[in-house]
Every structure is written in structure tokens, then in C-alpha cells.
Amino acid sequence: xxxxxxxxxxxxxxxxxxxxxxxxxxxxxxxxxxxxxxxxxxxxxxxxxxxxxxxxxxxxxxxxxxxxxxxxxxxxxxxxxxxxxxxxxxxxxxxxxxxxxxxxxxxxxxxxxxxxxxxxxxxxxxxxxxxxxxxxxxxxxxxxxxxxxxxxxxxxxxxxxxxxxxxxxxxxxxxxxxxxxxxxxxxxxxxxxxxxxxxxxxxxxxxxxxxxxxxxxxxxxxxxxxxxxxxxxxxxxxxxxxxxxxxxxxxxxxxxxxxxxxxxxxxxxxxxxxxxxxxxxxxxxxxxxxxxxxxxxxxxxxxxxxxxxxxxxxxxxxxxxxxxxxxxxxxxxxxxxxxx
Amino acid sequence: xxxxxxxxxxxxxxxxxxxxxxxxxxxxxxxxxxxxxxxxxxxxxxxxxxxxxxxxxxxxxxxxxxxxxxxxxxxxxxxxxxxxxxxxxxxxxxxxxxxxxxxxxxxxxxxxxxxxxxxxxxxxxxxxxxxxxxxxxxxxxxxxxxxxxxxxxxxxxxxxxxxxxxxxxxxxxxxxxxxxxxxxxxxxxxxxxxxxxxxxxxxxxxxxxxxxxxxxxxxxxxxxxxxxxxxxxxxxxxxxxxxxxxxxxxxxxxxxxxxxxxxxxxxxxxxxxxxxxxxxxxxxxxxxxxxxxxxxxxxxxxxxxxxxxxxxxxxxxxxxxxxxxxxxxxxxxxxxxxxx
DNA sequence: TCATAAAAAGACACCGGTGTCAATTTCTAA
DNA sequence: TTAGAAATTGACACCGGTGTCTTTTTATGA
Numbered sequence: 001x002x003x004x005x006x007x008x009x010x011x012x013x014x015x016x017x018x019x020x021x022x023x024x025x026x027x028x029x030x031x032x033x034x035x036x037x038x039x040x041x042x043x044x045x046x047x048x049x050x051x052x053x054x055x056x057x058x059x060x061x062x063x064x065x066x067x068x069x070x071x072x073x074x075x076x077x078x079x080x081x082x083x084x085x086x087x088x089x090x091x092x093x094x095x096x097x098x099x100x101x102x103x104x105x106x107x108x109x110x111x112x113x114x115x116x117x118x119x120x121x122x123x124x125x126x127x128x129x130x131x132x133x134x135x136x137x138x139x140x141x142x143x144x145x146x147x148x149x150x151x152x153x154x155x156x157x158x159x160x161x162x163x164x165x166x167x168x169x170x171x172x173x174x175x176x177x178x179x180x181x182x183x184x185x186x187x188x189x190x191x192x193x194x195x196x197x198x199x200x201x202x203x204x205x206x207x208x209x210x211x212x213x214x215x216x217x218x219x220x221x222x223x224x225x226x227x228x229x230x231x232x233x234x235x236x237x238x239x240x241x242x243x244x245x246x247x248x249x250x251x252x253x254x255x256x257x258x259x260x261x262x263x264x265x266x267x268x269x270x271x272x273x274x275x276x277x278x279x280x281x282x283x284x285x286x287x288x289x290x291x292x293x294x295x296x297x298x299x300x301x302x303x304x305x306x307x308x309x310x311x312x313x314x315x316x317x318x319x320x321x322x323x324x325x326x327x328x329x330x331x332x333x334x335x336x337x338x339x340x
Numbered sequence: 341x342x343x344x345x346x347x348x349x350x351x352x353x354x355x356x357x358x359x360x361x362x363x364x365x366x367x368x369x370x371x372x373x374x375x376x377x378x379x380x381x382x383x384x385x386x387x388x389x390x391x392x393x394x395x396x397x398x399x400x401x402x403x404x405x406x407x408x409x410x411x412x413x414x415x416x417x418x419x420x421x422x423x424x425x426x427x428x429x430x431x432x433x434x435x436x437x438x439x440x441x442x443x444x445x446x447x448x449x450x451x452x453x454x455x456x457x458x459x460x461x462x463x464x465x466x467x468x469x470x471x472x473x474x475x476x477x478x479x480x481x482x483x484x485x486x487x488x489x490x491x492x493x494x495x496x497x498x499x500x501x502x503x504x505x506x507x508x509x510x511x512x513x514x515x516x517x518x519x520x521x522x523x524x525x526x527x528x529x530x531x532x533x534x535x536x537x538x539x540x541x542x543x544x545x546x547x548x549x550x551x552x553x554x555x556x557x558x559x560x561x562x563x564x565x566x567x568x569x570x571x572x573x574x575x576x577x578x579x580x581x582x583x584x585x586x587x588x589x590x591x592x593x594x595x596x597x598x599x600x601x602x603x604x605x606x607x608x609x610x611x612x613x614x615x616x617x618x619x620x621x622x623x624x625x626x627x628x629x630x631x632x633x634x635x636x637x638x639x640x641x642x643x644x645x646x647x648x649x650x651x652x653x654x655x656x657x658x659x660x661x662x663x664x665x666x667x668x669x670x671x672x673x674x675x676x677x678x679x680x
Numbered sequence: 681t682c683a684t685a686a687a688a689a690g691a692c693a694c695c696g697g698t699g700t701c702a703a704t705t706t707c708t709a710a
Numbered sequence: 711t712t713a714g715a716a717a718t719t720g721a722c723a724c725c726g727g728t729g730t731c732t733t734t735t736t737a738t739g740a
Contacts, residue, residue: 003726005725005726005727006726006727007726007727015689015690016689016690016691017690017726017727017728018689018690018691018692018728018729019688019689019690020727021727021728021729022688022689024727025728028687029686029687029688029689030687030688030689031687031688031689031736034688034689049726049727050396050725050726050727051401051727052392052395052396052401052725052726052727053396053695053725053726053727053728054726054727054728055392055395055396055458055695055727056390056392056393056395056396056694056695056696056697056725056726056727056728057694057695057726057727057728057729058695058727058728058729059695059728060460060651061391061392061457061458061459061460062431062432062433062460063432063433063434063435063457063458063459063460064423064427064432064433064434064435064459064460064461064462064463064644064647064648065434065435065436065437065453065454065457065459065461065462065463066419066420066423066434066435066436066437066462066463066465067437067439067450067462067463067464067465067468068416068419068436068437068438068439068465068468069438069439069440069441069465069466069467069468070438070439070440070441071440071441072414072415072416072438074412074414074415074416074417075412075414076408076412076414076416076417076420077414077416077438079406079408080406080416080436080438081438083404083406084436084438087404088453091402092402092403092404093402093403093404093435093453093457094403094404094405094406094435094436095403095404095405095406095433095434095435095436096405096406096408096420096424096434096435096436097405097406097407097408098408098409098410098412098417098420098421098424099407099408099409099410100409100410100411101409101410101411110407113405113428114405117401117403117405117433118395118401118403119401119403119404119405120400120401120402120403120404121404121405122404122405122406122407123404123405123406123407124407125406125407125408125409126409127409128407128408128409225623225624251624254624254625254626255624257625257626258624258625258626258628261626262626280620280621281620281621281624281625283565284565284591284594284595284598284621284625285594285597285598285621285624285625285626286594286597286598286601286602286625288598304404307404308404311400343696345695345696345697346696346697347696347697355719355720356719356720356721357696357697357698357720358698358699358719358720358721358722359718359719359720360697361697361698361699362718362719364697365698368717369716369717369718369719370718370719371717371718371719374718374719389696389697390695390696390697391697392695392696392697393695393696393697393698393725394696394697394698395697395725396695396696396697396698396724396725396726396727397696397697397698397699397724397725398697398698398699398725399698399725
């Protein structure tokens with residue numbers, strides 16, 4: 001299965017390669033007749049011009065740089081900094097593909113983008129890390145890739161994880177150690193594999209502490225602020241109100257904080273609220289959130305390292321690396337209030 | 341001033357180009373003697389291998405893709421989505437350069453990165469948009485670039501702005517319309533040109549409303565949460581306490597919200613707080629922040645459009661486009677309380 | 681109908697490196 | 711001293727396109 005080149009197209013269409021080039025670049029002086037022939041040949045053979053050859057011949061890279069301050073602390077920025085640090089070291093550059101993960105055209109877009117860039121490899125972040133159709137697409141295309149985060153059961157592919165379940169477990173242990181018994185949990189978006197892991201950690205901790213699970217204490221959220229608000233309203237109007245709510249991410253936790261304030265519940269004295277992810281907002285809101293910090297930059301760095309080894313066909317010692325999350329205690333958690 | 345190629349180096353060193361290639365890729369079977377000669381020649385001539393030629397010959401792009409969910413609403417993500425939307429359309433790809441803007445090695449890093457990528461152009465975001473040494477570096481290197489945001493007095497270079505001064509002015513008009521007379525202002529980081537513009541808008545609005553400026557009401561912040569806290573403490577302990585505080589960005593505004601809560605001041609009834617930037621946190625905190633939204637994605641899109649025209653040497657109609665910011669009123673602002 | 685111009689298509693070198701294989705030089709051992 | 715092996719170096723094709731110039735075909739007008 002060799003790559004189709006301009007020569008193949010020329011041969012198929014029965015014209016010179018320069019004519020193909022003319023059609024490709026919509027230069028003048030090509031008859032409608034030949035244009036049609038060429039387009040047909042391109043379609044039949046599935047020809048995609050090689051961007052590197054083009055760059056060399058035309059003295060244009062077709063690359064535009066985007067310079068921005070690395071100090072930003074958003075997820076996107078962190079993962080880029082980490083991955084790039086390693087790539088630079090090995091002479092690689094990072095091309096970005098922000099894509100709508102809910103779009104039906106995803107695979108199609110990607111196909112266009114990846115192929116006409118001649119990528120050496122790809123780093124996947126959630127929720128792309130868990131999209132099986134995408135993974136098999138990359139496999140058949142033989143594009144090397146590494147997953148960051150996501151579903152650990154997909155570990156037949158090289159992946160870098162942080163241990164969501166364990167971190168969630170630890171958070172709950174911490175809450176229990178503060179004396180909480182009525183601990184509610186807000187689940188994350190079902191598309192993200194992490195959601196399930198975080199739930200499992202919660203359940204295990206409660207189970208080990210012999211706290212009977214209560215169905216009403218587990219609510220389905222979607223990682224958004226609004227879903228956090230919604231679940232919080234449900235939880236805080238229960239007759240047997242929880243004394244602590246652990247949300248699967250910080251955005252939802254901030255939603256709880258808002259609802260609590262509206263209900264005149266004082267955090268952390270009346271209610272403990274904790275989140276996950278150490279989002280920027282978790283530091284900025286008041287009270288600041290107790291949360292879990294994932295080593296995002298480090299994970300991306302490691303992912304890039306593995307990917308480069310795969311590209312170079314060097315052996316990789318351990319294709320599934322698990323990083324440890326960290327519990328960050330801030331103002332939103334306190335010992336459980338005495339219940340009547 | 342032609343580009344130095346491998347042939348030049350070969351000629352200078354008096355060996356074949358294949359030998360240069362051997363040294364470059366540290367292949368075996370090169371005598372120490374020739375190695376030295378070649379390294380010397382490379383140094384003298386300032387030779388940098390052409391990545392596109394290399395890619396074509398070795399069938400490797402040296403490019404790694406990073407796939408991530410475009411839904412993220414951080415600044416970094418927004419600007420990337422906007423720029424890329426345009427670039428894709430014209431067959432360009434986006435390579436990212438997250439750099440530490442406070443590093444002394446910035447220019448050096450950039451030189452390495454940009455040259456060995458053969459970039460066609462560069463998009464600058466704040467605070468890089470305002471770094472004169474960087475701008476002149478790019479000019480002498482003849483790398484086309486477009487500035488996004490930043491100092492409008494640097495408009496001899498193609499730039500895309502949003503009107504910080506006007507937006508700031510509008511925010512203050514809004515506060516005045518709510519009956520506020522004691523309006524304090526927290527300045528942004530002095531490295532960012534926007535900081536000055538935002539201050540000017542504040543001053544103009546107060547001036548037009550014949551509100552006497554008070555020195556103590558203007559504090560120097562640094563765009564960080566902590567600096568917001570610090571300034572808020574100063575402002576809220578003044579004997580003649582302001583009834584509204586306008587912070588130059590949302591992070592500082594969230595700092596104010598925290599301090600206010602600690603001082604048992606109820607927002608917005610006792611104190612109006614407003615920010616700037618429409619950062620994610622501005623929606624998530626309680627009360628949510630009245631702020632200014634900049635059309636970041638649109639600006640980046642336009643910047644890419646201009647850049648591509650420059651690269652293609654097409655005329656650009658207007659090399660300095662100004663976008664309009666938008667006032668977003670949320671929960672943190674209310675009519676001024678009656679003063680005794 | 682034919683000279684001439686305009687349009688269309690092709691030939692071929694070239695972009696700047698790498699891969700293959702042959703040629704040359706150096707080293708080793710008889 | 712010299713054959714033979716090993717190390718070093720070079721010649722040249724090639725990667726897959728584009729640019730320049732030439733040739734061929736088609737259209738135009740006298």
C-alpha cells in the first residue's frame with residue numbers, strides 16, 4: 001500500500017505531472033476537458049499532495065506560528081506546554097487540532113487534516129482518548145498515537161493516566177476522617193471515562209468505612225457549572241441533607257457553592273464541598289475549593305516521550321504509565337457539623 | 341542574502357554534501373578530523389538544515405499533532421480555535437509556541453524554534469504583541485506577523501485590537517448610571533498595554549461625569565488573584581470606602597469578592613464589583629461577575645486572515661482593525677447604596 | 681487557406697536534503 | 711611489502727512537488 005504521488009495521477013490521467021500541478025493550484029490555461037480528467041483521476045486514486053514536497057518546491061512551509069504566554073494555567077495550555085517541552089527536545093514541533101468532539105464530522109475533518117499534514121504522530125486528550133472509532137481509525141491509518149488520561153481498560157494502546165479512582169478514594173477518606181458520614185457525590189459526564197473511575201473510588205471508600213450507600217446521594221452531572229447547580233439543589237433539599245458533597249470536577253463544585261450561598265448555608269461550617277481537577281476557578285472562588293490536582297503537564301511530557309519512541313521504533317519500557325494525583329486542601333472543607 | 345544550504349557547507353568544508361548529512365545526523369564512520377571541519381563550517385556559515393527538505397527526503401514530517409476538545413473556554417483555547425479556523429481554510433497549519441514572556445532567553449529560544457521550522461508567519465498575543473525587541477527581531481528576519489491586542493500606538497505593524505479604553509469607559513458609565521460616585525479602580529500588569537487603556541477609560545468617564553478623581557481609589561494590581569485581594573483590602577479599609585470597585589481583569593475581581601466576603605460585605609448590595617475579560621471564573625463564582633467580553637476568537641480569526649494576505653503579498657485593506665467589546669451585566673453590580 | 685497569435689500541455693531542471701552503492705583510503709596481518 | 715578487510719568518503723539517484731521555457735494544439739483574421 002504505497003502512497004499515491006503526483007506521478008501516479010499523471011500516469012492515470014494520461015497527462016504530465018505539471019498539468020496535475022496546474023489543476024491543483026488552479027493555475028490558468030488548462031482546458032475544461034483536462035481539468036475534468038485530472039479531477040477524476042485524483043478522486044479515483046484518492047490522491048493527497050505531499051505537503052513537505054510542496055513546501056520544498058515552492059519555498060513555503062504552510063505553517064503559521066502562534067506565540068502565547070505559557071504562564072496560562074488552563075488545561076489546554078498546560079498540556080501543550082508539557083508536550084511541547086519534550087517535542088522540542090527531539091526536534092519535533094507541535095501542530096494543534098482543536099476539534100469538536102461531539103461533531104459527526106470529526107473523523108472526516110481529522111482525515112483531511114492529518115493526511116494533508118503528514119503527521120508523524122498524535123497525542124490524544126480526553127475525551128478523544130476514549131473514542132474507539134477514532135482509535136481504530138488511527139490504527140488502520142498507521143498513525144502512531146499516545147492517549148493521555150481516559151479509560152484504563154483501553155490500555156492495549158500506549159497511554160498515560162492519572163489514577164482517578166485512587167484520588168477519588170483518597171478524597172473520600174479525607175472527608176470521612178473529618179467525621180462526615182453523609183457524603184454525596186456528583187458524577188461527571190458519561191462520555192468521559194474518568195467519571196466512572198471517580199465514582200468507583202467514592203463507592204469503595206464508603207464501603208470500606210461501612211457507610212451505607214444512599215441512592216439519592218449520587219447524582220448525575222455533566223461536568224458543567226449548571227449541572228452542578230442543578231444537582232446541588234436536589235441534594236440540599238433532601239430531608240436527610242448531606243454534610244459533604246464531592247463533585248467530580250471543580251466547575252460542578254462551584255455550582256454547589258453558588259446554590260449553598262443562595263440557601264444561606266455557610267461553607268465549610270454547614271456544608272463541605274470538594275471538587276476535582278484543580279481548575280483555576282477553584283483557587284479564585286470564595287471559599288477556595290478543596291480539590292484534586294492532576295499532574296497534567298508531566299503527563300503530557302511523558303506522553304510525548306513515549307510517542308517519539310514509538311515513532312522512532314524504539315522499544316518502550318512501559319506503555320501504560322500511571323501518575324499520582326494530589327489532594328489539595330483549601331477552605332471549602334471542615335469537620336462535619338454535629339447533627340441532631 | 342541567500343539561505344545557506346547543505347551545498348554551501350559542503351563547498352566550504354571541502355567535502356561532499358553526504359558527509360555533511362552524516363555529521364548532522366551523527367551517523368557512524370566519519371573521522372574526527374572531518375567532523376571538526378564540518379562543525380566549523382556549519383558554525384562559520386550559520387547553517388540551519390531545511391526541515392522541509394529533510395522531511396521530504398527522509399519521509400518524516402517532524403510534526404506531532406495534539407488533539408483536544410475545542411469546547412474549552414480558556415483564552416488559549418479561544419485564540420487557537422479562531423486562528424486555526426482561518427488557517428485551515430487556506431491550507432495552513434498552526435504550530436504553537438508557548439513561551440515564558442519573562443525569560444531572558446526568549447529571543448534566543450524563538451530564533452532556534454522559528455528558524456528551524458521555516459515558519460511562513462506568526463501571530464502574536466499579549467504580552468508579546470507589545471515587546472518591541474521581538475517586533476524588530478521579526479522584522480529583520482523578515483518573518484511576517486500580526487499582533488493581536490496590545491498597545492495601539494504600535495500600529496505601524498499590522499494589528500487587531502479590541503477597544504479596551506472604550507470598553508472601560510462604558511463600564512464606568514454603567515456604574516455611574518447606577519448612581520455610584522465612589523468608584524475605585526484596580527490597574528492591571530504594567531507590562532500589558534491594555535492596562536493603561538483601561539485606566540484611561542476609567543479616568544475619562546469619571547472626568548466627564550465631573551467626579552473628582554481620588555488617588556487612593558486607584559490601586560496598582562498585576563492581573564493576579566492575589567494582587568486583587570491585596571488591593572481590595574486597601575480599598576475596603578479606606579475611611580471613605582468606595583461603593584464600587586472596577587478591576588482591570590476578572591482574576592483580580594474575584595480577589596475582591598473573596599475579601600468582601602471575609603469582611604461581611606454583601607455583594608452587590610453593599611459593594612459593586614466588576615471585572616474585565618469574561619474569564620470562565622467570572623461565570624462560576626457567586627455572585628457572578630459583571631464584566632467585559634472581548635471577541636477573542638473573532639480577533640484571532642481576523643489576525644490569521646490578515647497574516648495570510650501578507651504572506652501571499654496581497655494588499656490588506658485595513659492593517660489596524662478594532663473590534664468592539666461587550667458589557668456583560670451579571671449579579672455583582674447593583675445601584676449604589678445610600679450613604680450617610 | 682494559411683500565417684500568426686493565443687492557449688494548452690509537456691520537458692526538464694530544481695528545491696535541499698537522504699539512501700544506496702561504489703570508490704578510495706587506511707589499517708591489519710601474513 | 712603487500713593482499714585483503716575495514717573504515718571513510720563520494721557520486722548520484724531520489725523524495726514529490728513547482729518554475730521556466732519549449733513545443734504542440736487550437737483559435738483568429740486576412
